[in-house]
Amino acid sequence: MSLASDQAPDLVSIENRQLRARICELEAELAIAKSSSPELEALIQNVTERRQLEERLRCTQTALARHAAEFEALFRALPVGVGVSWDPSCRDIRINPAFGKILGVADEENASKSRQDGDALPFRVFKEGREVPAEELPMQVAARTGREVRDFCYELVRHDGVTLTEYGHATPLFDENGAVSGSIGVFLDFTELHRAQRELERANEELRRSNADLNHFAYGATHDLREPLRAIRIYSQLLARNVKLHSDPDLLECVNAIGDSAARMDRLLRDLMDYIQVATRYDQRTEHVDLNSVLRGVLSNLELSINESGAEISCPTLPTVPGHPAHYTHLFQNLIGNAIKYRSEDRPPRVQITVTQAEGVWKFAIADNGIGIEPNYTARVFDLFQRLHGREIPGSGMGLAICQRVVQRHGGRIWVESTPGVGSTFYFTLPVDGADRAD
Numbered sequence: 383m384s385l386a387s388d389q390a391p392d393l394v395s396i397e398n399r400q401l402r403a404r405i406c407e408l409e410a411e412l413a414i415a416k417s418s419s420p421e422l423e424a425l426i427q428n429v430t431e432r433r434q435l436e437e438r439l440r441c442t443q444t445a446l447a448r449h450a451a452e453f454e455a456l457f458r459a460l461p462v463g464v465g466v467s468w469d470p471s472c473r474d475i476r477i478n479p480a481f482g483k484i485l486g487v488a489d490e491e492n493a494s495k496s497r498q499d500g501d502a503l504p505f506r507v508f509k510e511g512r513e514v515p516a517e518e519l520p521m522q523v524a525a526r527t528g529r530e531v532r533d534f535c536y537e538l539v540r541h542d543g544v545t546l547t548e549y550g551h552a553t554p555l556f557d558e559n560g561a562v563s564g565s566i567g568v569f570l571d572f573t574e575l576h577r578a579q580r581e582l583e584r585a586n587e588e589l590r591r592s593n594a595d596l597n598h599f600a601y602g603a604t605h606d607l608r609e610p611l612r613a614i615r616i617y618s619q620l621l622a623r624n625v626k627l628h629s630d631p632d633l634l635e636c637v638n639a640i641g642d643s644a645a646r647m648d649r650l651l652r653d654l655m656d657y658i659q660v661a662t663r664y665d666q667r668t669e670h671v672d673l674n675s676v677l678r679g680v681l682s683n684l685e686l687s688i689n690e691s692g693a694e695i696s697c698p699t700l701p702t703v704p705g706h707p708a709h710y711t712h713l714f715q716n717l718i719g720n721a722i723k724y725r726s727e728d729r730p731p732r733v734q735i736t737v738t739q740a741e742g743v744w745k746f747a748i749a750d751n752g753i754g755i756e757p758n759y760t761a762r763v764f765d766l767f768q769r770l771h772g773r774e775i776p777g778s779g780m781g782l783a784i785c786q787r788v789v790q791r792h793g794g795r796i797w798v799e800s801t802p803g804v805g806s807t808f809y810f811t812l813p814v815d816g817a818d819r820a821d
Contacts, residue, residue, distance in 0.1 A: 458489075463548075463569035465493060465521055468555065470562050472496050472522045484548070484571055486540040496522060504541040509534075520552035525565040528554045535572075547576040614644040671707050673700035673714075677735075680715045687722050692730035700737060701744055703812045709788045714748075716781035717808050721750035726803075742814055743794065749807040755800040763798065785810070 457464060463481030467474060475494035482489035486504050495503060495516035507514040516522060520531040534550040552567035618641040622634060677700060681688070688695070695718065703710075718733055725731040729751060736747045755763060764786040789796040789810045800806035 463567075463571070465567045465569070466564070467494065467521060467525065467566075468564040470525050470564060472519075472525050472565060473498055475521060481569060484538065484546065484569065486542060486544070495519060506539045508537045508539060520550040521565045521567040524552035524554045524567070525562055528556075528562045530554070546571055546573045548572065615641055618644065668704045668706065670702050671705050671710055672702050673710060676700075676707055676710045677714055680711060680718060683715060684719055684722065687719065691722050691725060693722050693725075693733060694730070695733045695735070697735040698737060700735075701739075701814075703744060703792075703814075705792045705812070709791070713785050713788045713810075716785050717748045720781060721748065721752060721806075724750075724752045724806075726751065726753055739814060743811040744814060745809065745811050747807055747809050749805065751805040754802040754804055754806055755798065756802055757800075760798050760800060764796070 457466075457478050460478055461480055463484045464478045465475045465481055467476070472494055473496050474492050477485070477487075477489055477491075477493045479489045481493070482491070485493055487493055492499075493503065495507070497503075507519065514536060517526070520534045523529075524531050531550070531552045534552075536548055536550065538546040538548050540546070549570045549572050550567055551569075552565050554562050555564040555566060557563040618637050622637045622641065677697060681695065687693070721733045722731050732751045734747075734749045736749075738745050764782045785808075786796050789812070793813050794811040796808065796810035798806055798808045
């Protein structure tokens with residue numbers, strides 16, 4: 383075989399119809415031209431790159447077909463309503479079976495309210511009592527503006543009389559040039575959840591009315607019960623004076639017991655009224671409460687007990703918190719009063735109040751050196767009418783229950799850590815008001 387130097391590199395002249403070739407790793411096509419002369423002309427072209435491109439194209443088409451099949455299967459199987467439109471005007475919207483069931487139409491039907499064929503769809507869309515025109519629906523807005531539409535809540539009224547509560551979310555679709563080419567929407571049926579929410583709201587409102595009525599009744603009954611108790615105490619005191627004149631110690635003891643019982647019952651009723659008021663005043667408008675002012679009032683109320691016991695009370699500057707001054711008076715007076723009341727016999731009471739701020743709350747600690755609480759009672763002390771010392775120490779068993787209710791009503795929590803014979807520390811948290819800070 384000979385090849386002229388001025389011939390093209392892919393054109394080979396074969397002499398005497400004999401061909402000598404060198405085998406290499408390439409894919410080529412051989413074209414032999416018909417000729418009457420004894421010489422043959424052949425064209426050999428390397429098609430390796432073309433075959434590789436064709437193979438990659440085939441693999442890409444296979445992958446696209448697989449993804450399309452997966453999307454179609456997902457589209458039809460999703461339990462939520464899905465609509466897709468590749469029309470920027472959303473005149474044609476394809477829906478999945480779940481959305482067709484919601485709308486009351488066949489899933490192969492064009493479900494667009496913007497359709498131009500004049501056929502009316504068997505449903506209407508309302509929002510806050512107003513029928514929503516097609517151009518304000520989520521998919522149409524997303525396709526028109528190129529922005530997402532989130533949490534579009536509406537009522538769907540079908541021609542069969544069924545009314546559904548729906549939530550829609552739509553996002554625009556874009557072509558390879560970045561232009562909006564349509565939109566896709568997801569629609570959730572919240573009818574049952576919305577109905578359950580309304581039932582729960584009605585039940586809660588009824589419960590609030592019942593609780594308010596019960597609180598009013600309990601407060602009124604408690605207030606009215608104090609009147610006959612006051613009469614019993616007065617008459618028992620008069621009777622005790624007469625008994626003293628006749629020098630009958632047994633009868634005098636009975637009369638004094640009647641007076642003491644009436645006094646305890648009156649104290650219990652007063653605490654019960656305080657407990658009820660903590661709940662009934664919770665819904666009133668809160669204010670910024672300076673706890674330093676509250677503490678001054680509490681110490682003034684407890685002045686007699688502090689002087690008699692020799693108590694020492696230390697406290698830093700306290701913050702300002704949202705709430706009601708009367709509630710915080712109950713809180714601090716009960717905790718400090720208990721620290722004095724449950725003191726040790728061999729040492730005067732020492733009460734230390736501290737406060738720190740962390741994670742959006744004020745954390746208070748009121749520590750004492752009193753008789754302490756057994757570990758198995760630290761949770762029970764906050765229960766109503768819970769008394770650990772019988773009649774040895776006067777009280778109604780309501781004080782810590784009131785404290786717990788005050789703290790919980792203001793979004794905090796309260797707990798106690800105690801060592802018997804050493805003392806107790808009551809902790810509670812209150813929300814940070816931002817108007818003041820502890821030094």
